[in-house]
Amino acid sequence: MTSALSLLEIEKSFGPVAVLRGVSLEVKRGEVHALLGQNGAGKSTLMRILLGLERADRGAIVLADGPYAPRGPADARERGVVMVPQERTLCPALDVVENIVLGIEPSASGLLRRKEAHAIASRALGLVAGDGRIPLAAPVRALSVADQQLVEIARALAQGGLGTDAEGVRAKVLVLDEPTASLGKSDADRLFLRVRALADAGLAIVLVTHFLSDVREHADGYTVLRDGKVCGSGDAKTTAPEKIVHAMLGRELDTERGDADVEGAHGYRGAHAADVKEGEPLLELRAVAGKTKPRDASFVLRRGEILGIAGLVGSGRTELLRAILGLDPTSSGKVVLTAPRGIGLLSEDRGGEGLMLGRSVADNIELSARGPFMVRPARVDAEGARWISELSIRASGPAQRTGDLSGGNQQKVQIARLLREDYDVLLVDEPTRGIDVASKAQVLDLLRTLARRGKGVVLVSSQLEELVATCDRIAVLRRGVLSPSRPVSEWTEQKLLLEAAS
Ligand SMILES: Nc1ncnc2c1ncn2[C@@H]1O[C@H](COP(=O)(O)OP(=O)(O)OP(=O)(O)O)[C@@H](O)[C@H]1O
Ligand SMILES: [Mg+2]
Incomplete structure (x- = not known):
């Protein structure tokens, strides 16, 4: 399989603090690649660089079709790189269609072409939610958290551009920053079915997560960041979770750590x-x-x-x-x-x-x-x-x-x-x-x-x-x-x- 995405020796500091210290990462077409690490390890920063939301101090990025140095998310979209960020981005009061086409509204002389918007939204949603179970005209706040998450993904895909039905999506790289953080197991599993289908359709997917079970069950490869450095990578299916945790912490997880x-x-100032x-x-x-x-x-x-x-x-x-x-x-x-x-x-x-x-x-x-x-x-x-x-x-x-x-x-x-x-x-x-x-x-x-x-x-x-x-x-x-x-x-x-x- 060919590499869809290579990050090479990425470095990034905020002021005096080095957050990424030479991170390299490769994701293949059709692969779901898990990115792990403790809070503050640098995962989101690395992904924001990939999306052009932050600028790397050093290093390079290469996509399947050549070198890539996005100046912003619009550039990234142009090259087929899209992301569902860690913070939710939907506007609760707008309906599903409006949220999906936000920023890419098809318009004629300044007027939203409602029918076209509807078509885009329904195609994008079809890719991630199938069936038409999620009502397009509902305000997003009326949806469950799990469905909102699916709308987020549909939105990212639509923003990256939808080809003809046969082509599916134009996006090549999809980043999901902690997509299952607020989902229960069954909703998460349903989401991953869709994620896998997108990978099978040829996307390279980076999955940022804290759930080791997600890694084992749903990822192909993994990379662990610790203090802005890669300190473990390999096959997600066969690597023991203990080994991944060890890479994340630099030590064993102290399960005996009692109360x-x-x-x-x-100093709790609570009742004595x-x-x-x-x-x-x-x-x-x-x-x-x-x-x-x-x-x-x-x-x-x-x-x-x-x-x-x-x-x-x-x-x-x-x-x-x-x-x-x-x-x-x-x-x-x-x-x-x-x-x-x-x-x-x-x-x-x-x-x-x-x-x-x-x-x-x-x-x-x-x-x-x-x-x-x-x-x-x-x-x-x-x-x-x-x-x-x-x-x-x-x-x-x-x-x-x-x-x-x-x-x-x-x-x-x-x-x-x-x-x-x-x-x-x-x-x-x-x-x-x-x-x-x-x-x-x-x-x-x-x-x-x-x-x-x-x-x-x-x-x-x-x-x-x-x-x-x-x-x-x-x-x-x-x-x-x-x-x-x-x-x-x-x-x-x-x-x-x-x-x-x-
Ligand atoms: N704009 C900024 N200015 C200063 N420091 C920043 C900035 N953005 C991120 N950082 C720092 O960079 C480090 C890495 O943050 P990042 O968001 O990449 O972590 P993460 O691995 O995504 O963590 P989490 O699991 O909590 O989401 C953190 O210590 C954070 O405080
Ligand atoms: Mg993060």
Whole structure:
């Protein structure tokens, strides 16, 4: 097979910080190539260079038809290189057609040629979603996260140009930066069927991911970046996951790393063991129903426990959390909050939302509840520094601009902000999305520590193994109906999946 894409000795620094230090990578036509590495390793930066969104300091890129040095995404598109970036790009209020043709609208004397736009969108969507299951006229916000992801891919392909039906797409290289971060297993599998079909049609696909199972099951080759250098590559199907993790971390993943060393971590300002009444109820839901979802949800959350909520994308998990918080009106039932220190939410729909990207990491961690002008910088910086070390946030320091952090590290800033508040009840929706394997364990350990110190945690996750490993009890949400919770000892991943999908 011929190389569709060769990156040669790419170097890139931001100011004094060398982010890519001579990275070479080759992807063949028809190949799905996984790009792995810890948060901040340089994956997205490398892909942004490929798309012309950043300029490399040194190095070269060669495509099948010759040397390539894009000055911007338009150049990249011209040569058939397209990307679905890590941050979502769809406009929620626009419909599917409008989103897909955004920026390439077919127009005549300034007027959108609706029919033509419709044809482009339906062809592009046909390539990634098949059937016509996704309604073209629906506003994107009405779609599930999984379907939105498919629209993102359709959009990238359409932007790269669609040939005649027989030719399919004009794009040659498709980059997917963490496409499955917010999907459950079955949605992810469905997405990968489409990705494989695109590869079979001749595209070279770069798949940035934190899921080792994605690599083994869906990629052909892989490359691992660590600190801006390639430190492992090979065959995705036959390489042991342990070997890949070792390359990512430069050491073994410490699975024995229990709560003990997190316990030693200083300074949660949360309740101390002394004022915690073991098992005291903090939050109770009695047959809560919203306008459409949830339809029926009851549970009691007590001090010291983590209640897991499993459910497929679209089962109403986010709606349930919104109903608890009173963000959406309930139509019947009752939410009884007895927690003296209130309730905090880490929302699923983060994508930088709520972060002040232009301000420092420390400001973002500290400023949530307080006004921006009431704080003393020294203390803010100390608090920022503490969380940077607590969650291994990869930043040059508390003063770094948040917008310059990698995607995963921005998420950690949001987690830090929630955890440092002294809420009694934490609702955490997909807390490990976009977070690398080593940090995942850290985040989950932190939740367990908080529970042990008397907090109550409701953990929503598409990652079933994460629920089984972290929760005390798990309830399954199915089409808006929450099953009674059962102790984690009665659950396995398979049982959860069966129950959620039945
Ligand atoms: N514009 C910028 N200015 C300064 N530093 C930057 C800028 N963009 C990225 N960086 C730094 O480059 C490093 C690599 O970031 P990158 O986004 O490529 O990581 P990543 O591998 O995609 O991580 P993640 O898994 O979290 O998405 C990070 O340390 C980040 O802070
Ligand atoms: Mg990234």
